[in-house]
Amino acid sequence: MNPAFQAGAAALLVIGLAGNGFEMRKARMSATKDEEMGTKNAFASRRNLKWYACIGAALALMAIGTYA
Numbered sequence: 001m002n003p004a005f006q007a008g009a010a011a012l013l014v015i016g017l018a019g020n021g022f023e024m025r026k027a028r029m030s031a032t033k034d035e036e037m038g039t040k041n042a043f044a045s046r047r048n049l050k051w052y053a054c055i056g057a058a059l060a061l062m063a064i065g066t067y068a
Contacts, residue, residue: 002065009062016053
């Protein structure tokens with residue numbers, strides 16, 4: 001695997017996971033009651049889509065680097 005692909009994929013993966021973690025923390029902190037957290041689907045939040053795209057791009061970059 002090309003080192004440039006490895007570094008790019010690792011950076012995208014770390015950024016995506018850290019960003020998603022911060023968004024999930026903000027969603028958890030904004031809920032005032034435990035019942036509210038259960039009703040809201042935190043994984044399907046529109047704010048998390050950019051982080052999911054970043055993680056997906058990292059996985060795609062890993063696959064491209066492996067087979068290229």
